[in-house]
Amino acid sequence: MIPVTCALIHFGTKVLAVQRSETMKLPLKWEFAGGKIEAGESDIDCVKREVFEELNIHIEVKQRLTPVIHTYPDFKINLIPFVADYVSGDLKLKEHADYVLCEKDELRNLDWAEADIPIVAEYMKY
Numbered sequence: 139m140i141p142v143t144c145a146l147i148h149f150g151t152k153v154l155a156v157q158r159s160e161t162m163k164l165p166l167k168w169e170f171a172g173g174k175i176e177a178g179e180s181d182i183d184c185v186k187r188e189v190f191e192e193l194n195i196h197i198e199v200k201q202r203l204t205p206v207i208h209t210y211p212d213f214k215i216n217l218i219p220f221v222a223d224y225v226s227g228d229l230k231l232k233e234h235a236d237y238v239l240c241e242k243d244e245l246r247n248l249d250w251a252e253a254d255i256p257i258v259a260e261y262m263k264y
């Protein structure tokens with residue numbers, strides 16, 4: 139099982155979702171920025187590092203939501219979500235096809251990676 143972190147990043151009242159590119163696994167699906175935990179790395183250090191690598195921004199992690207274990211046809215992940223605040227930096231997409239800043243009730247309209255669906259549901263009640 140692959141441990142993966144992701145961040146629900148607040149920009150004021152909005153939250154950031156990013157779209158995977160055509161060449162990534164799960165092409166064009168929407169997700170929260172993040173990625174695989176490296177050996178010896180904490181989950182919080184991982185999410186901050188991945189967000190900076192993918193988006194060129196710094197975040198402050200506020201809260202951990204409920205992890206989701208999801209089995210895709212060819213791999214299985216433990217997806218660990220964090221709510222975070224944007225702190226600094228100009229947002230630049232380094233790997234993703236697109237991004238959107240959504241109000242909470244707009245999140246349900248995106249075509250999410252399957253593992254994210256329970257996270258979106260929990261966040262709607264947050």
Ligand SMILES: Nc1nc2c([nH]c(=O)n2[C@H]2C[C@H](O)[C@@H](COP(=O)(O)OP(=O)(O)OP(=O)(O)O)O2)c(=O)[nH]1
Nearest residue numbers: 142144162163169170171172173174215251253254
């Ligand atoms: N970062 C992130 N990954 C997610 C989310 N939901 C979800 O199913 N995933 C999956 C997609 C990837 O297979 C894996 C995350 O690893 P990654 O971001 O390093 O994946 P990648 O495709 O860039 O790299 P790779 O598997 O090709 O090595 O978890 C999410 O919300 N955020």
